[in-house]
Amino acid sequence: MNNQQSLSIFIKIGIALFIFMSFPVAYAETSARAYQCDYYSRDAVEQYKKNLQFDCGFKGLRWSNNKAGQRKWCMSVRKSITDKENNIRKKMLERCFKTKTSLKNKSNHPNIPDRCKDPKGLYTPIKSIYSWYRYKREVRTPVAKGVIKFDFNGDGGLDYIFIEQNKKQNVQLTTCLSDKKNKSYRRKVTRIAFSAKGDSLSSEGYDISIKDKQLQISFSYFEHNAGSSFAEGFYAYNNHKHIFELKDSISNGAGIPMPPDYTQSYPIYIPTPPKTL
Numbered sequence: 001m002n003n004q005q006s007l008s009i010f011i012k013i014g015i016a017l018f019i020f021m022s023f024p025v026a027y028a029e030t031s032a033r034a035y036q037c038d039y040y041s042r043d044a045v046e047q048y049k050k051n052l053q054f055d056c057g058f059k060g061l062r063w064s065n066n067k068a069g070q071r072k073w074c075m076s077v078r079k080s081i082t083d084k085e086n087n088i089r090k091k092m093l094e095r096c097f098k099t100k101t102s103l104k105n106k107s108n109h110p111n112i113p114d115r116c117k118d119p120k121g122l123y124t125p126i127k128s129i130y131s132w133y134r135y136k137r138e139v140r141t142p143v144a145k146g147v148i149k150f151d152f153n154g155d156g157g158l159d160y161i162f163i164e165q166n167k168k169q170n171v172q173l174t175t176c177l178s179d180k181k182n183k184s185y186r187r188k189v190t191r192i193a194f195s196a197k198g199d200s201l202s203s204e205g206y207d208i209s210i211k212d213k214q215l216q217i218s219f220s221y222f223e224h225n226a227g228s229s230f231a232e233g234f235y236a237y238n239n240h241k242h243i244f245e246l247k248d249s250i251s252n253g254a255g256i257p258m259p260p261d262y263t264q265s266y267p268i269y270i271p272t273p274p275k276t277l
Contacts, residue, residue: 026153037074056096101130110147123164129196144209152237169196190277220273229253233273244277
C-alpha cells in the first residue's frame with residue numbers, strides 16, 4: 001500500500017468518524033427543535049382562538065388554527081424567526097385587548113339606565129377588564145354577560161348589577177334597583193372592590209351571576225409558590241333593609257406542601273364572602 005492509498009483511507013475513516021460523532025448532536029438539535037415547535041404551534045392556535053373570541057379581526061397566514069401547518073413551518077425556520085412571529089401576535093392581541101376593554105370604548109359599556117351611573121362621573125360602567133398576573137394577561141368579564149338584569153326587589157321593574165372602573169383601574173361592583181313607585185332607581189356601591197391591575201405575586205378573581213333568583217359570587221385567589229383557594233357566596237335581596245344578604249357560602253383552599261419534610265402545607269388565604277352587599 002503506497003502513501004497515497006494510506007492517506008485516502010485515513011481521510012475516509014476521519015469523515016466516517018466525524019459523521020458518526022456528529023449524528024447524536026444533530027439528532028439532539030432536531031429533537032429540541034421539535035419540542036420547541038410543539039409549543040409554538042400550540043401557542044399560535046391559542047392566539048388564533050383569542051383573536052376570534054374577542055373579535056380582533058386579524059387575518060392572514062399569521063393567524064391560523066392549523067396546528068400541523070404551524071408546526072411544519074416552525075420546523076423549517078430558525079427559532080429567532082418563530083420567536084419574533086409569536087411576539088408579533090402577542091403584541092397585536094394586547095393592543096386589541098386594551099382597545100376592547102377601554103373605558104372609552106362604547107361597545108364595552110353595559111346597557112343600563114343613566115340614573116344608575118356614577119353621579120360624580122369618576123367611575124365608568126364596563127363589561128370587561130384587562131388584567132394580568134405576573135406575565136399572564138387576559139380579558140375578564142366578572143359580571144356574566146357584562147350586566148345582570150333581574151327583578152330582585154319584586155316591584156315589576158328591572159334591577160341592574162354591573163361593575164365600574166376608574167382611571168386608576170380600581171373596580172367596584174354596583175347595584176341599581178328600580179323604584180317603580182317613585183319612578184326612580186336606588187344606586188348602591190357594594191363591598192366587592194378590587195383592582196384590574198393584578199400585577200403582584202397574588203391574583204384575585206370574581207365571577208358574578210344569578211342562580212335561583214339569588215346573586216352567586218365566586219371568589220378565587222392564587223398566590224405564587226403558595227397555593228390557591230376559592231369561596232362562593234349566595235345572596236338574596238332584603239326588601240326591608242334594601243341590601244343583599246349572604247344566605248349560604250362554601251369555601252376551600254389548597255396550599256403547596258412546604259419543605260423540609262413536605263408534610264405541612266402553606267397556610268393559604270381563603271376568601272370570606274361579605275355578609276352583606
